[in-house]
Amino acid sequence: MAKAEYESRTEQLLLPIIEENHFELVDVEWVKEAGIYYLRAYVDKEGGITIGDCELVSRALSDLLDQYDFISENYILEVSSPGLDRPLRKDKDFARSIGKEVELRLFRPVDKVKEFAGTLTAYDKETVTIQTEDFGEKTFRRKDISMIRLAFYFE
Numbered sequence: 001m002a003k004a005e006y007e008s009r010t011e012q013l014l015l016p017i018i019e020e021n022h023f024e025l026v027d028v029e030w031v032k033e034a035g036i037y038y039l040r041a042y043v044d045k046e047g048g049i050t051i052g053d054c055e056l057v058s059r060a061l062s063d064l065l066d067q068y069d070f071i072s073e074n075y076i077l078e079v080s081s082p083g084l085d086r087p088l089r090k091d092k093d094f095a096r097s098i099g100k101e102v103e104l105r106l107f108r109p110v111d112k113v114k115e116f117a118g119t120l121t122a123y124d125k126e127t128v129t130i131q132t133e134d135f136g137e138k139t140f141r142r143k144d145i146s147m148i149r150l151a152f153y154f155e
Contacts, residue, residue, distance in 0.1 A: 006030040006039065006071055013064040014041055017057055023049065026082040027089065030075075037075035039065075042082040049081045087149045094123040101151040102130060106144050116140075117151055 007028045018025045026042040043049055043057055058079040065071065088094055088102070097120050104116045118132035122139075128148060129139040 003030045009068070009070055010039060010041065010061070010065070013068065014057070014061055017060045017064075018043060021045075021053070021056065023053065023057070026086065026093075037073050038078055039071070039075050040078045040080070042080060042086070044082055054079045054081070084152055085149055087147055091123070091125075094120065094128070097150060098122075101153075102148055103151045104128070104130060104140065104145060105147045106140065107146045108144065110138075110140075110144075 007030050010030075011025065011028045014025055014028065017023075023043045023045045026044050027040075028042075029038075029040045031038050031040070041057065041061065043054065045053065058077060061079065062077055065077065088097055100120055101117065102120045104118075106114050106116075108114070113135075116130060116132055116135070116138060118130035118135075118138070120128070121131050121137065122129040123142075125142075127139050127141055128145060129137060131137050
């Protein structure tokens, strides 16, 4: 099975658990790091996810993964918070972030600049628009963006 299928099937198993507990499923990823496969689920909720919440989701998901047994490789299951610096990937991430400060990095420079910061003002399937102090309103093609996340400033 392919990465996309593992992620999709895991997401289908997770959704009832997430909905029942009023959590949000941020992302599911299947990755290989240093020769070890990881199945990661990132969950969140209003006010922040706790270790107990992650444990609850992990136990329920683990039981379902054992029951359906569609992953043939050995792997480690991880359920965690997406963290403050999580990238914006899905439309719901962008929708939740309209009007907020973001940091954006491009694969290739535009006018000799590769990193931008500003307020997320709009997005669609193809583009992301931010209002910057230095460059005014800038629209970028989503496929040209290597990373976009909420900006956090610590004082």
